[in-house]
Amino acid sequence: MYEGYLPVSEQDMKERGITQLDFVYVCGDAYIDHPSFGHAIIARILESHGYSVGIIAQPDWKNDSSISVLGTPRLGFLVSAGNMDSMVNHYSVSKKRRSADAYTPGGVMGKRPDYATVVYCNLIRRTYKNIPVIIGGIEASLRRLAHYDYWSDKVKRSILLDSGADLISYGMGERSIVEIADALNAGIAVKDITYIDGTVYKTKNREIIYDAIELPSFDMIKTDKRLFADSFYTQYCNTDPFSGKRLYEPYPNGIYVVQNPPAKPLSETEMDEVYALPYMRNYHPSYEDAGGVPAIREIKFSLISNRGCFGGCSFCALTFHQGRIIQTRSHDSIIKEAELITKEPDFKGYIHDVGGPTANFRAPACKKQLTKGACPLKQCLFPSLCKNLEVDHRDYIALLRKLRELPGVKKVFIRSGIRFDYLMYDKDRTFLRELCEHHVSGQLKVAPEHISNTVLSRLGKPDVSVYRKFVTAYNQMNAKLGKKQYLVPYLMSSHPGSTLKEAIELAEYLRDLGYMPEQVQDFYPTPSTISTCMYYTGLDPRTMEPVYVATNPHEKAMQRALIQYRNPKNYDLVYEALMKEGRQDLIGFDKKCLIKPRRYGGGKQAAEYRRKKDAPKEQRKKKKTIRNIHKKASKK
Secondary structure, three states: OOOOOOOOOOHHHHHHOOOOOOOOEEEEEOOEEOOOHHHHHHHHHHHHOOOEEEEOOOOOOOOHHHHHHOOOOOOOEEEEOOOOHHHHEEEOOOOOEOOOOOHHHHHOOOOOOOOOOHHHHHHHHHHOOOEEEEEEHHHHHHHOEEEEEOOOOOOEEOOHHOOOEEEEEEEHHHHHHHHHHHHHHHHHHHHHOOOOEEEEEEEHHHHHHEEEEEEOOOOHOOOHHHHHHHHHHHHHHHOOOOHHHHOEEEEHHHHHEEOOOOOOOOHHHHHHHHHHHOOOOOOOOHHHHHOOOOHHHHOOOOOOOEEOOOOOOOOOOOHOOOOOEEEEHHHHHHHHHHHHEEEEOOOOOOOOOEEOOOOOOOOOOOOOOOOOOOOOOOOOOOOOOOOOOOOOOOHHHHHHHHHOOOOOOEEEOOOOOOOOHHHOOOOHHHHHHHHHHHHHEEEEEEEEOOOHHHHHHHHHHOOOOHHHHHHHHHHHHHHHHOOOEEEEEEEEEEEOOOOOOOHHHHHHHHHHOOOOOOEEOOOOOOOOOOHHHHHHHEEEEOOOOOOOOOHHHHHHHHHHHOOOOHHHHHHHHHHHHHHHHHHHHOOOOOOOOOOOOOOOOOOOHHHHHHHHHHHHHHHHHHHHHHHHHHHHHHHO
């Protein structure tokens, strides 16, 4: 019925002459056949290796028959919650239900369950007792071992146990899923697939676990926060595919959850092959009547040029998922995809983005990473520049120039994150010039996150002086080019380490900048990040030092309000925060003050304020009285 798309119904299977699929992929997102979506990549990879795959997108988890619409797969079910953790998809940081879901037709909320991976697997198990179930995607990847779950406010077991699945394919999964498929196809029982990098399995046989680090047991870490932090940091230091060790976590009843080392990164040729697969590059046509799937808008005319990030931000889970080694596509691969984009009927001449987790990373941090991996105990950019880091934008500049020259392309934007500290460490200012001249549309979004060095040290960000230098360099370059383009800084409130003192420090910086952000991100404790570990334990797992954590909703509201202190709705919260910290000096009429005194408050300043504000009204009254006297006099 829908030629070119993967089967989504028995009718599709019949038209393709398929009597039984090899795999059925159950996904929490709508079916979008585009390489920005994990289900599309994994399904197309398997297809390229000779396996047939069908898609059940957003099944009705309250109806057992919804999981049987494509029949019984020959080799197994693949399950993913989608491109986001289902809880992040559903809830804001204040745990309020979101109103829309960009990954659902029409943006409708509620088409997937909370903890979708677990629910889908339990749905499968009610009908198919013994068939292999392999879980993957961001939700499974970041919950692969015991983890703190913000929404239930407790330590949860490995998702492998709660879901009843047989294996987790963690990380990006292209290598491991093919090895799993080949093993199942060769007749190897799923319980014996214990040897594949990038997978997690469970066993009761301690003897088969070799060359591995034993983590504290689940029973220990769910009651001891210090042990939890220690266990987390052991995991964090073993996320590299070259140096990472096998880990295992003991559970009650003699169960062990075993994490094999991460899969090796893809070579440039392998990356090119992944993105050259026959994607339809759009959502499934059956969603058209619902208005399509909103998520396609952000990525349809964007290009993914790299994976991985050696930035090492504490609040980011990329280290656990994609890793720190940069993997890139060739120029030819990206140009070919760009040419496909220009032929789309609704292409208007604008490529929306060329990047990845960090747009201006186009090579591993240093040559050592290609053979020995990323340093387990050191960062490339934090707390300062590593002497071995190779800073070079030339390849990225060359790629952008080629894209700008393509027929039909009017403008090439860069909207994914620019790492400004990496840019500043490049003594050659060619990239900064071309960025300002060709790739910014009035505003450039960057992510300093904060300006207090106390908080920045917990965020894994460089000293604020680096950001200040970047702001100066950016403004000077725009002035030189005769352009009026501005910086839009992403800022985060209530990150571990931030007290009201640091929040006020950030407000003062914004005052001096003359800028108030329209949006502020309150820190969101998502699974498997250093910041989330700090939030839960009150300890920095890197040093085991105590860290202040704002957990009280009212204090978090005050920190957030301080960033938007000009908003009248925030006045009471800002006033309370300033009074609590003894910063009455910031309440007044001086240009250095954040807010004015209360309209009917006490004190000489408030009285003077009322006098000045009421003076024009009194003068108008006097003038009106005089006019009336003159009128009466003239009538007489």
